[in-house]
Amino acid sequence: MKQRNFKFIFTVAGLIATIFTMITCITPLPDKPSPIPEKEIKEYKASALSELPPGQGKEQVIANCVHCHSSKLIAQNQATREGWLGMIRWMQKTQGLWPLGSNEETILDYLGNNFSPQNKGRRAPLTDIKWYKLDD
Numbered sequence: 527m528k529q530r531n532f533k534f535i536f537t538v539a540g541l542i543a544t545i546f547t548m549i550t551c552i553t554p555l556p557d558k559p560s561p562i563p564e565k566e567i568k569e570y571k572a573s574a575l576s577e578l579p580p581g582q583g584k585e586q587v588i589a590n591c592v593h594c595h596s597s598k599l600i601a602q603n604q605a606t607r608e609g610w611l612g613m614i615r616w617m618q619k620t621q622g623l624w625p626l627g628s629n630e631e632t633i634l635d636y637l638g639n640n641f642s643p644q645n646k647g648r649r650a651p652l653t654d655i656k657w658y659k660l661d662d
């Protein structure tokens with residue numbers, strides 16, 4: 527009698543364990559992690575492009591210039607408008623940059639104004655220094 531009870535309990539326990547395992551295996555895993563809140567994406571995008579100063583042309587630069595490399599690569603360069611045109615032509619010839627069409631002028635204005643040779647990160651050297659003698 528006692529042995530039969532044990533057998534019964536083990537059988538039921540075994541069944542429950544099997545069903546539990548099956549349910550765990552069958553239940554599909556969520557195929558995507560929970561979506562990132564819209565607000566965080568916006569903040570991330572804003573900070574990722576923060577080295578591009580606001581102004582007319584920024585939108586066109588974002589639309590055409592940050593697919594292949596970061597905007598930091600743009601912001602760390604200084605050039606005249608002609609210099610920027612040269613870089614654009616080089617990318618078009620060798621790197622697969624598409625024709626910019628009517629946006630080219632706007633983009634060149636933006637780059638030439640915001641990342642011109644005068645806009646170096648460092649200040650110019652001082653020129654009007656008044657030296658004085660130290661007393662011993």
Ligand code: HEC
Pocket residue numbers: 587590591592593594595599600603613614617621622623624633637
């Ligand atoms: C189709 C891809 C692509 C697009 C779009 C693109 N570039 Fe580039 N760009 C490259 C590649 C590739 C390099 C070389 C990267 C390297 O040297 O690591 C490069 C390099 C640069 C450099 C560095 C040049 C140097 O002499 O060091 C600048 C500045 C630059 N790109 C600006 C821009 C601007 C401005 C635009 C938009 C008009 C743009 N890129 C769009 C592919 C692209």
